[in-house]
Amino acid sequence: xxxxxxxxxxxxxxxxxxxxxxxxxxxxxxxxxxxxxxxxxxxxxxxxxxxxxxxxxxxxxxxxxxxxxxxxxxxxxxxxxxxxxxxxxxxxxxxxxxxxxxxxxxxxxxxxxxxxxxxxxxxxxxxxxxxxxxxxxxxxxxxxxxxxxxxxxxxxxxxxxxxxxxxxxxxxxxxxxxxxxxxxxxxxxxxxxxxxxxxxxxxxxxxxxxxxxxxxxxxxxxxxxxxxxxxxxxxxxxxxxxxxxxxxxxxxxxxxxxxxxxxxxxxxxxxxxxxxxxxxxxxxxxxxxxxxxxxxxxxxxxxxxxxxxxxxxxxxxxxxxxxxxxxxxxxxxxxxxxxxxxxxxxxxxxxxxxxxxxxxxxxxxxxxxxxxxxxxxxxxxxxxxxxxxxxxxxxxxxxxxxxxxxxxxxxxxxxxxxxxxxxxxxxxxxxxxxxxxxxxxxxxxxxxxxxxxxxxxxxxxxxxxxxxxxxxxxxxxxxxxxxxxxxxxxxxxxxxxxxxxxxxxxxxxxxxxxxxxxxxxxxxxxxxxxxxxxxxxxxxxxxxxxxxxxxxxxxxxxxxxxxxxxx
Amino acid sequence: xxxxxxxxxxxxxxxxxxxxxxxxxxxxxxxxxxxxxxxxxxxxxxxxxxxxxxxxxxxxxxxxxxxxxx
Numbered sequence: 001x002x003x004x005x006x007x008x009x010x011x012x013x014x015x016x017x018x019x020x021x022x023x024x025x026x027x028x029x030x031x032x033x034x035x036x037x038x039x040x041x042x043x044x045x046x047x048x049x050x051x052x053x054x055x056x057x058x059x060x061x062x063x064x065x066x067x068x069x070x071x072x073x074x075x076x077x078x079x080x081x082x083x084x085x086x087x088x089x090x091x092x093x094x095x096x097x098x099x100x101x102x103x104x105x106x107x108x109x110x111x112x113x114x115x116x117x118x119x120x121x122x123x124x125x126x127x128x129x130x131x132x133x134x135x136x137x138x139x140x141x142x143x144x145x146x147x148x149x150x151x152x153x154x155x156x157x158x159x160x161x162x163x164x165x166x167x168x169x170x171x172x173x174x175x176x177x178x179x180x181x182x183x184x185x186x187x188x189x190x191x192x193x194x195x196x197x198x199x200x201x202x203x204x205x206x207x208x209x210x211x212x213x214x215x216x217x218x219x220x221x222x223x224x225x226x227x228x229x230x231x232x233x234x235x236x237x238x239x240x241x242x243x244x245x246x247x248x249x250x251x252x253x254x255x256x257x258x259x260x261x262x263x264x265x266x267x268x269x270x271x272x273x274x275x276x277x278x279x280x281x282x283x284x285x286x287x288x289x290x291x292x293x294x295x296x297x298x299x300x301x302x303x304x305x306x307x308x309x310x311x312x313x314x315x316x317x318x319x320x321x322x323x324x325x326x327x328x329x330x331x332x333x334x335x336x337x338x339x340x341x342x343x344x345x346x347x348x349x350x351x352x353x354x355x356x357x358x359x360x361x362x363x364x365x366x367x368x369x370x371x372x373x374x375x376x377x378x379x380x381x382x383x384x385x386x387x388x389x390x391x392x393x394x395x396x397x398x399x400x401x402x403x404x405x406x407x408x409x410x411x412x413x414x415x416x417x418x419x420x421x422x423x424x425x426x427x428x429x430x431x432x433x434x435x436x437x438x439x440x441x442x443x444x445x446x447x448x449x450x451x452x453x454x455x456x457x458x459x460x461x462x463x464x465x466x467x468x469x470x471x472x473x474x475x476x477x478x479x480x481x482x483x484x485x486x487x488x489x490x491x492x493x494x495x496x497x498x499x500x501x502x503x504x505x506x507x508x509x510x511x512x513x514x515x516x517x518x519x520x521x522x523x524x525x526x527x528x529x530x531x532x533x534x535x536x537x538x539x540x541x542x543x544x545x546x547x548x549x550x551x552x553x554x555x556x557x558x559x560x561x562x563x564x565x566x567x
Numbered sequence: 568x569x570x571x572x573x574x575x576x577x578x579x580x581x582x583x584x585x586x587x588x589x590x591x592x593x594x595x596x597x598x599x600x601x602x603x604x605x606x607x608x609x610x611x612x613x614x615x616x617x618x619x620x621x622x623x624x625x626x627x628x629x630x631x632x633x634x635x636x637x
Contacts, residue, residue: 073568073591092580093568094589269618283587315614316587323587326580 001213009202009210010303013052016194017041020119020187021054027186029179031421032124032384035413039121041187043195044068044104046077046113049306051211058295059338059407060120062288063096065306068104068118070094071150082108083157085185088150089126091141091282092326097334098144099126099133099384101181103153105188109199114207117191119184124369124384125177127170129511131382132369134463136244136509138278138329146170154185172371173382215307222308223262225298229353231260236347237270238340238360240321241468243277244332244509251275251321253337255344259352263311266290266345268322277509278463280324281333281341286316289338292407293345297356332367332463332509338407339363340465343392350474355395359443359529360471362389364483365405366523367463370515374423375456383422386410387523390436390444390480392471393531398541399444401550402431402525423455424521432481432524433552437470438559439477439530440537445550446481446525458515462498466526467508477530478559483508483523490518534560568592585611 020041028034040060042053048068053061070093071086080086089101104118126145129135138144146167153163167181168174199207237254254270274280281289294312295304302308316323322341324330339361346357366387373380386408391399404410415426428450437443462485471480485507486495497507504510515521542562545551556562568591569579581590584604592598598605601612 070589092577265614267614267618270622283582283589286587313586315585315611317585318582318587323582325582326577 001217002210005202005206006210006214006217009198009207010052010214012198013043013195014054016191016198017043017052017054019194020117020191021056023190024119024121024183024187028183029176030124031413031417032122033180033183035417036386036410038386038408038410039119040064041191042118043191044116044118045211046115048072048116049215051115051214051305053304055409057407057409058292059096059285059288059334060100061304062291063284064118064120065309066094066284066287067102067120068116071104074150077113080106080113081156082106082111083154084152085154085188086150087148087153087163089148091147091284091330093149094284096282096284096288097331098141098147099123099331100334101148101184103184103188105192107192107195109196109204112204114199114204115195117188117195119187119191121180121184122384123177123180125171125173125382127172130369130461131172131371131459132384132461134331134367134369134384134461135278135511136332136461136463136506137511138331139245139276140329141327144278144329144331153181172380176382214303215305218303218305218307219310221302222298223311225302226259226264226311227262229259232352233258234348234352236344238344238347238472239469240279240337240340241465242506242509243275243279244506245277246275247505251279253321253340253344255341255348257345257348263313264294265313265315267315268320269315269317272321274319274321274324274328278329279321279332279337280328280330281322281337282330283316283323285333285338286322286341287314289341289407290314290345292338293342296342296406297346297349297353335365335367336363336463336465339405342406347472354475357474358394358399359392359437359439359474359477359531360480361391361399361406361444361528362446362466362471362480362483362526363405364389364465364526365408365410366525368460368523369462370458370460372455372458381422385418386412387449387525388412388447389525390446390471390528392474392528393437393439393441393443393477395531396441398441399436399528401444402447403444423453423458424451425454426451427520431550432527433549434555435481435527436550437473437478437480437528437530438534439473440532440534442530442537442545443471443473443477443480443528446483446527448522448524450520450522453515453517453519453521456517460513460515460521461511462509464508471526471529473529474531476533478534480527480529483526485524486522487515488520488522490516495522581605583607583611585615
């Protein structure tokens with residue numbers, strides 16, 4: 001092994017992946033790409049193993065190897081030609097959820113296949129029951145949009161026009177979808193051309209040998225990390241409040257973590273049978289969530305590739321909420337169930353590695369989707385709007401304030417862009433006082449966004465959580481604040497939830513509610529759980545929180561025993 | 568995963584009864600059955616049997632968690 005070459009090559013490949021993401025961001029049409037960055041770019045070897053990836057969306061990072069490998073089982077490498085681009089989104093063939101589209105392009109050097117350039121992105125409109133994909137009341141995958149098996153969207157460099165026509169005939173915003181798919185193709189084109197340059201520079205033999213060494217190195221680093229964790233079987237369970245269909249039913253996520261020696265088995269047996277509604281995770285999500293949790297609890301300097309995943313075995317029994325069977329609905333599994341799985345694994349490991357785990361975070365992306373015909377232009381618009389949440393307190397720091405949930409790493413769309421692109425005016429956006437769980441290290445705060453509808457009609461749907469079960473605290477820390485979605489109809493005085501206003505079964509998961517001009521929508525994101533006993537929090541931190549408005553004086557007195565006169 | 572004869576659609580989605588991985592027929596992937604359930608490996612059969620024994624033994628089952636009451 002040549003560690004210098006390996007290090008340089010690894011950094012170079014990661015830089016290529018980052019550049020792929022920048023191209024995607026700059027060329028996409030939708031705000032979910034250009035502002036929220038809900039995508040990930042990577043490079044895989046010819047077996048589908050991940051060689052390098054950029055730190056965009058964690059749920060897609062862990063899901064990438066399974067996705068590519070599943071596609072290669074249906075389209076063998078012998079059938080892949082230079083210039084082909086393969087498209088796939090099928091949740092039952094290694095996919096994450098229907099909106100997540102994977103595109104990958106072979107990397108040939110002198111007609112020899114060396115690997116794949118891969119981009120996964122959340123296409124915000126996929127057809128189905130609701131504008132924007134997140135149908136909170138879906139009962140089968142067919143309600144959730146068009147399902148695409150592995151197909152070639154480009155063949156030998158030329159568009160496969162029939163595939164394009166089929167795709168774009170099944171969505172509400174074909175122009176935007178076309179632009180976003182082109183952006184994904186631009187990303188894989190760039191990844192391919194840059195990687196070819198790198199391989200030509202080092203030579204094919206050195207490249208292959210170094211990649212093999214790199215994956216082995218990541219595996220050794222991960223095994224060393226796991227070896228340092230005390231052996232044992234650790235278990236934890238958390239709950240999802242509703243599936244949007246059977247709204248009063250609670251669903252269990254259970255993880256048993258078996259850590260022995262230098263490897264780890266994460267067993268989800270004990271989790272609920274799959275739900276009728278769309279909160280089920282796919283196998284790809286269950287796998288990705290396990291990787292995400294382990295990566296968060298181990299050394300972040302370990303190169304992210306398939307090597308570091310080798311010591312992690314995931315057991316996701318079929319027909320459960322963590323591995324949905326066809327044709328169960330699944331769109332919320334990738335956004336809501338994924339973070340709940342990560343939190344459950346961290347909860348399991350909280351005593352074994354207290355310095356590397358955190359209390360529960362908000363664990364939702366809010367996932368408000370809406371669409372309608374623009375009153376001025378008549379064009380159909382769609383938006384997938386993400387909100388940040390409070391993260392859990394840690395052994396050494398407060399939780400992050402108002403940051404996208406642990407599997408997203410996305411950015412909420414700036415208000416200026418939001419108001420320019422969509423017919424809403426945001427009237428209020430602020431951190432919520434006392435939303436953070438108290439603790440020696442408090443949770444992060446959530447926030448409230450209130451906006452007024454400017455269009456004649458906007459159709460809204462949502463897939464969120466934490467309206468019933470608040471994020472839990474750890475080691476004596478208190479739970480964080482709940483989320484909420486409320487509506488104030490024009491010319492009325494009473495804020496109502498979606499159950500009260502529209503007769504929906506769930507307040508957090510609903511489909512196709514009609515918002516009209518002058519109606520106001522208020523979205524409250526949950527705060528994170530606290531870590532450690534509140535009485536152990538430093539007084540100067542409490543004073544600072546009061547000054548910043550994170551904690552009220554009354555809240556400080558109640559939760560921390562604070563009084564202004566005490567030293 | 569059992570594909571139709573013409574290869575155009577999936578007739579049956581097949582997963583390992585323990586770990587849940589997709590099992591593709593005719594792709595050199597190991598397929599085992601135990602008590603009428605399909606598994607991807609002997610490891611998975613052994614694990615499932617061991618898990619069931621463990622779950623019947625309260626002392627070996629230490630799952631913590633939050634209160635699921637509404």
